[in-house]
Amino acid sequence: MRKPGEGWRRHSIPILCAGLLAALPIGSAGAAPPAPATPGHGHDHAVVAAGRLAPSDAADHAVRLQALLGQHSVLAADVMRSRIRGDDDFVQAAEAALGKNTDAMTDLMDRLFGEDMVGTFRPMWAEHVVELVAYASALAARDNTAREHAREELIEYEGELSEFLAGLSRGRLATADAHHALSMHVEHLTRQADAYAKGDYLTADRVNREGYQHLYDLGLVLAETLLPAGDRSALRQPVWRLRSQLGKLLAEHVVLVEDVTRAAVTNTPDFDAAARMINANTRDLTAAMDSLFGTAAARQFQQLWGEHVEQLVAYSAATAKKDEAGRSKARAALAEYEKDVAEFLSGATGERMTRPKLFEAFAGHDEMLLKHADAYASRDYATAHDIAYQTYEHGFDLARQLADAFGETVAARLPRGGAQTGYGGLVTGGR
Amino acid sequence: MVGEVSGPAYLRGLLLLALVAGGLAGLAGAQPSGALxxxxxxxxxxxxxxxxxxxxxxxxxxxxxxxxxxxRIPELRVQSELERLGLQSDGAVAVPKDPHVAGWYEHGPRPGQPGPAVILGHVDSKAGPGIFASLAGAPVGTQVRVDRADGSTVTFRITRISRVPKDEFPTDLVYAPTLDATLRLVTCGGGFDRSRGSYRDNVIAYAEPV
Known part of the structure; x- marks a missing residue:
């Protein structure tokens, strides 16, 4: 008999970044952001008969692939928007980050799906990035001919890559479905660029958010259709679903905080749209907490989390005004929040995550976001992107640890056994 | 298409970008932050x-x-108020008092909220059929509607029905904490153990939001 919570424990794998969290700075201004932790780093994993990886490794990599695809969407939008603004320094830094993301993604795909797959996939992927940049450049130049040409190239890419992926899946992924998914990705990026160029930042950010979520989810579709059956089954286990879903929300939180603080430190007209997006993400995180821990806990979480976002924005606003007192005040408020959120989450998880560990993690998270805002304010875009990249990785890895702790906590209080919902013996059979 | 370029992979990517983007770098429009x-x-x-x-x-x-x-499950002619259900002292889920009334497991998500909401109902009682007498035979695609206290309704579609021995009840899959806004309907089925006065199996209908 399967006991409540057994699945969580059985699928529990070592927490890969426990050491990373232990090494995080506690509100230390001089500390460097942690190095990202990559599951199964290197090629020393065990290859099993059914697939290239042990099923738990495959599921772990699949969830990470989702994160990298989501990040691609964000970075591609960054590159396109900076092209439209004519912000050449930012373009350069964003392109470097996008290249790093492509490398990480194709390396992971190599482990998941094999060298042959990546050999064909990578140039196709690179080509679509080139055409997206060409599209944004044409928008900036108001060159409709070049824009249409880029669009035609993108349509061609959608067709080629969807046929390739469908063929690789051996019938599990229909060409039409792959095409629909890829054309939506391109549509999200071109639509957000169109809206951004018109100054319609709310539409641009809303579409961008959809684009992130869409591409993140596409990672699971790829894993479910391209991995061998033995590897795919792990992806349907609740433990992986929760890791994937919380990872999506927390990694998106990082991205949206960076958006809103960039707009805050430069006091640009896209601030209000960015503010609405981060509030929407907080709402989604609160809804997740409600599902896991109930409404009262969710409301408490919302107050804490909301304070955290407000202080990050307040720090950025003070930076824009060169208000040192305001910056210090925001830092002090964040330090209080970090203690409070650590206490709240350690209580909610029955100490499955300890207060010191949580404090270190959230202090590290905030510190990286403050450094990112500082770097962006001083136009050091290369540093800003490096920190943004690391913060995204950190947020995603933290989400994994939280998901495991949340899952185990909830699993421990689930009903035991089946339900006694029949006493008459009048019915027999059923499926 | 992409030509052969040597060097580290991400640098090759950058060079590819530069091939297209470089010539257009000076053609910028003006938008939010200052151009640099x-x-x-x-x-x-x-x-x-x-x-x-x-x-x-x-x-x-x-x-x-x-x-x-x-x-409400119109196809099965099911209409019922919903009783709120918790846990029994032995940790098992409580079941509705009235066999003609379904119950919602109140320590889990509400229907339409992220996560699996669970509604239980009796297949029968000693007096006759219960509210979920026909659940095991519900076709895939059957629509399930849940009305909420604020007047809203959320609709689900049954995607799968399974029958499992009660001592192998898939707690993870039925109640597990994921953020998918799903619904599970649970009743009894299979052989009836007369010595214990209960069915050996549970029937579980898995439903997704429409």
């Missing part, structure tokens, strides 16, 4: 005018999904 051209870090820009971020407030009015009050 000088390389390397610079001092913070002088920001003038009212600071938009000073107005920022995080949302603090979380509105939870309303409680479920009624279940």
């Amino acid at each position: 051209s000088a390389p390397g870090p610079e001092p913070a820009p002088q920001v003038t005018g009212p600071i938009a971020a000073d107005r920022f407030r995080s949302e603090s009015d979380y509105a939870e999904v309303a409680l479920p009050v009624r279940l």
